[in-house]
Amino acid sequence: MTKTELQEPKKRKxxxxxxxxxxxxxxxxxxxxxxxxLLMATLLFGAIVxxxxxxxxxxxxxxxxxxxxxxxxxxxxxxxxFQQSSVKLNxxxxxxxxxxxxxxxxxxxxxATRTGAVDALKQxxxxxxxxxxxxxxxxxxxxxALTFPENLEPEPSDLNAELKQCASDPFKSAGAIRxxxxxIAYPSVAAVKDxxxxxxxxxxxxxxxxxxxxxxxxxxxxxGSEATLYFGNSRGDVWTDLEKIVAKPQVSLxxxxxxxxxxxDGDSVMALGRPISGTPWFVMVEIPERTLxxxxxxxxxxxxxxxLVLFAIGVAGAFALSRGITRPLGLLTKAxxxxxxxxxxxxxxxxxxxxxxxxxxAFNTMTAQVQESQRNLxxxxxxxxxxxxxxxxxxxxxxYSVSHDLRAPLxxxxxxxxxxxxxxxxxxxxxxxxxxxxxxxxxxxxxxxxDDLLTFSRLGRxxxxxxxxxxxxxxRDVSAQIGSADSESAPRFEVGQLHPAHGDTAMLRQVFVxxxxxxxxxxxGKDAPLVQVSCDSKNGENVYCVKDNGVGFDMNxxxxxxxxxxxxxxxxEFEGTGVGLAIVQRIIHRHAGRVWAEGKVNEGATFYFTxxxxxxxxxxxSKHE
Numbered sequence: 029m030t031k032t033e034l035q036e037p038k039k040r041k042x043x044x045x046x047x048x049x050x051x052x053x054x055x056x057x058x059x060x061x062x063x064x065x066l067l068m069a070t071l072l073f074g075a076i077v078x079x080x081x082x083x084x085x086x087x088x089x090x091x092x093x094x095x096x097x098x099x100x101x102x103x104x105x106x107x108x109x110f111q112q113s114s115v116k117l118n119x120x121x122x123x124x125x126x127x128x129x130x131x132x133x134x135x136x137x138x139x140a141t142r143t144g145a146v147d148a149l150k151q152x153x154x155x156x157x158x159x160x161x162x163x164x165x166x167x168x169x170x171x172x173a174l175t176f177p178e179n180l181e182p183e184p185s186d187l188n189a190e191l192k193q194c195a196s197d198p199f200k201s202a203g204a205i206r207x208x209x210x211x212i213a214y215p216s217v218a219a220v221k222d223x224x225x226x227x228x229x230x231x232x233x234x235x236x237x238x239x240x241x242x243x244x245x246x247x248x249x250x251x252g253s254e255a256t257l258y259f260g261n262s263r264g265d266v267w268t269d270l271e272k273i274v275a276k277p278q279v280s281l282x283x284x285x286x287x288x289x290x291x292x293d294g295d296s297v298m299a300l301g302r303p304i305s306g307t308p309w310f311v312m313v314e315i316p317e318r319t320l321x322x323x324x325x326x327x328x329x330x331x332x333x334x335x336l337v338l339f340a341i342g343v344a345g346a347f348a349l350s351r352g353i354t355r356p357l358g359l360l361t362k363a364x365x366x367x368x369x370x371x372x373x374x375x376x377x378x379x380x381x382x383x384x385x386x387x388x389x390a391f392n393t394m395t396a397q398v399q400e401s402q403r404n405l406x407x408x409x410x411x412x413x414x415x416x417x418x419x420x421x422x423x424x425x426x427x428y429s430v431s432h433d434l435r436a437p438l439x440x441x442x443x444x445x446x447x448x449x450x451x452x453x454x455x456x457x458x459x460x461x462x463x464x465x466x467x468x469x470x471x472x473x474x475x476x477x478x479d480d481l482l483t484f485s486r487l488g489r490x491x492x493x494x495x496x497x498x499x500x501x502x503x504r505d506v507s508a509q510i511g512s513a514d515s516e517s518a519p520r521f522e523v524g525q526l527h528p529a530h531g532d533t534a535m536l537r538q539v540f541v542x543x544x545x546x547x548x549x550x551x552x553g554k555d556a557p558l559v560q561v562s563c564d565s566k567n568g569e570n571v572y573c574v575k576d577n578g579v580g581f582d583m584n585x586x587x588x589x590x591x592x593x594x595x596x597x598x599x600x601e602f603e604g605t606g607v608g609l610a611i612v613q614r615i616i617h618r619h620a621g622r623v624w625a626e627g628k629v630n631e632g633a634t635f636y637f638t639x640x641x642x643x644x645x646x647x648x649x650s651k652h653e
Contacts, residue, residue, distance in 0.1 A: 064354065068346035069339075076335040083331060088324035092298075095320035096287050099300045102250070102313045106257060107302040114216075114307050117235070118200040122218035124151050125231035130165065130220055134173060134228040142174065149176040152233055161213055161234035165220075166191065168227055190217040191230050199227070202307045205237060205259075205266045212237040212268050237268060254319040262303050262310040277301075277312065284312055360391060367395060442471045492532045492618055499572065500526040502533070503561045506540040510548055519548050519557030519576070526563040527570040529639045535615045542608040543574040543635050550633065551578030569621070570641050575634040580627040589625055612637070 124130070129144030145165065152163045164182050165174040170191060172182050190203040194217050203215035213234050219227040237259070247270070251257055258274065260267035267276045277299065278290050284301035291297070292314065301312035363375070375392055445468045453461060500523060507521035521544070529536065544559060551557035560575045581589070590613040616623045616637045627633035 065343065065346040065350040068350070069343045072342040072346070073339060076339055080328070080331045080335050084324055084328040087327045088321050091320045091322075091324050092317070095298055095315055095317070098252075098255075099287060099298060099313055099315055102255065102257075103300045103302050103311065105250070106311050106313065107304055110259070110304045110309060110311055111306060114202045114304065114309075117216045117233075118202060118218065121216040121231060121233050122200040124148060125218040125220045130231070131222065131228060134165070134167065134220055135222075137173070145174060146176060146178065149174070152176070159236040161208070161211070161236060163234070164232040166230040166232060168229055173229060185215075187215065187217065187232060190215060190232075193217075194219040194230055195227055202309070204261045204263075204308045205268070207266065207273065208234065212266075212273065237270060251313070252315075254316055256314045258312045258314065260310055262308050264310075281310055281312075289317070356385075356388065360388065363391065363395070367398070438471050442468060445471070492535065494530055495533060497529045497531060497533050497536060499529050499536070499563070499570075500524075502537060503540050503544075506537060506544055507559070507561070510541075510544055519551050519554075519559045522558065522560045524560070524562040526561065526572065527565060527641070529570060531619045531639060532615075535618070539612050539615050539637065540574075542612050543637075546608060546635075547574055547576035547578065547633075549578075550580075551576040554578060565641060568641055569638045571636055571638050573634060573636050575632065577632040580629050580631050580633050581625075582629055583627060586625055586627070590623065 127148040129148045133141040133145035163176045193201045199219035216233040220229045296317045297314045299314045511518040547559040621638040623637040625635045
């Protein structure tokens with residue numbers, strides 16, 4: 029059997045992918061009563077989280093922006109303050125340095141000029157100035173001429189750079205910060221000029237850098253409790269917080285000219301520095317970022333608390349709203365389930381003017397209409413059933429009439445023609461005997477036709493009594509009966525392994541009788557007539573095949589094969605009533621199968637019929653029993 033022979037119409041695949049795309053993605057196993065509030069709560073939670081986070085980021089960024097503005101203001105303010113203080117200190121040092129008594133002492137040192145110089149230097153020794161260390165008067169050859177208080181050793185520090193700087197205009201400068209005798213100090217240096225403007229010597233005033241408690245309080249008030257001021261040399265060798273020496277910044281001073289961020293003691297700080305114009309000093313202010321973002325953190329906590337309250341209110345509202353929607357839907361679902369079970373008395377009681385109320389009213393109207401239609405349909409079915417019963421009775425009466433009333437004349441014609449043939453044949457000539465034989469043959473043909481018509485009509489009324497059938501044994505039994513009835517001209521039957529079937533044994537026997545009889549009849553004229561019976565399984569059904577090597581048929585007329593009284597060969601060539609294949613088709617259709625044929629003139633014909641596969645056989649052929 030070829031693939032073409034077994035080919036069937038392609039079945040459309042179920043659009044599972046399309047159904048999967050249209051399926052609701054959000055927890056499809058939950059009921060709408062739970063899914064709807066859960067979806068609303070999820071959306072509300074997402075909106076609250078997104079808005080809270082965006083607000084927090086905005087407040088945090090605003091705090092950092094305020095911190096950057098504050099840092100810029102403080103740095104500029106302190107750089108300007110230190111610059112002004114340095115200018116005032118250097119101006120005062122220059123004024124004392126160029127006192128006439130100091131010049132006289134440096135021109136001509138004597139006890140008289142020394143006393144005048146000491147009196148002039150006492151201006152730096154005010155009891156209220158606690159930051160003053162000592163004052164030194166140096167000659168141009170960098171030798172010490174005088175100290176105040178008197179007889180003190182000079183501060184152990186290299187002043188060559190400052191003295192060299194003061195040898196020319198503007199003849200005054202502030203020196204670098206140093207640690208002198210465990211004290212953080214810096215010198216204010218001014219040149220002592222003669223009348224020609226040339227240096228006679230240098231006045232060095234040493235100042236403590238540490239501030240007083242009052243000054244520190246003022247500094248704290250200006251900075252704020254969390255900001256820190258750092259002061260040091262631009263070259264970065266000495267750094268102080270105006271109380272003690274501290275470590276230099278972890279980044280280069282040049283990078284702090286712009287606002288920068290780095291770690292100090294594990295905390296992230298924002299810093300900005302400025303060099304102090306006219307001095308070798310550098311001032312820098314640090315502000316911890318945690319103090320800047322602390323308001324944002326407090327804001328975030330308040331927003332979280334408010335968000336939780338809103339979320340709780342929203343969830344409660346979602347459940348209330350969901351109940352207002354799902355309760356009517358539940359009533360509609362319950363009523364629909366009841367109607368699907370045949371109970372049309374259900375009424376949906378939803379009293380609202382919204383879409384659900386409209387749907388409920390439409391549903392109740394539909395239920396009433398379906399109930400009325402059911403009553404009308406039942407009445408029509410009863411009427412049609414009565415009509416069908418009447419028709420069946422009439423058909424049975426017709427069958428009885430055909431069976432008895434038509435058979436009686438046929439029996440009479442056959443009987444009288446047989447009497448004429450047996451008792452008066454010697455009185456009849458050859459032509460009369462021929463006519464008599466034609467009458468008897470047509471009478472028998474008419475009888476067979478009546479039998480076939482009765483069989484065909486009864487198939488529509490007869491119930492299908494299903495049981496497991498050994499199709500191979502059934503086919504062998506039928507082929508044996510046909511072979512024994514006409515042993516001389518019967519073809520050779522080859523029955524292969526056939527799958528078992530589930531159907532009416534008597535009806536399926538009739539199928540094999542008709543198909544095998546046809547195959548034997550139309551292959552009778554061949555030298556070696558052969559009829560083959562085989563089977564295959566495909567797409568959940570068994571395909572049975574009856575093939576002969578007889579006269580075949582033209583495929584252009586294949587559609588006429590299974591019609592009542594349709595013949596592709598004349599009665600003179602092959603006897604028959606033209607009803608056999610129509611009976612086969614009706615039986616197979618009643619078994620939910622299909623039947624078709626293929627053939628070629630003078631090359632044989634093949635008839636196929638299908639039956640649903642018996643459950644549990646897995647398509648395996650049955651063994652001969």
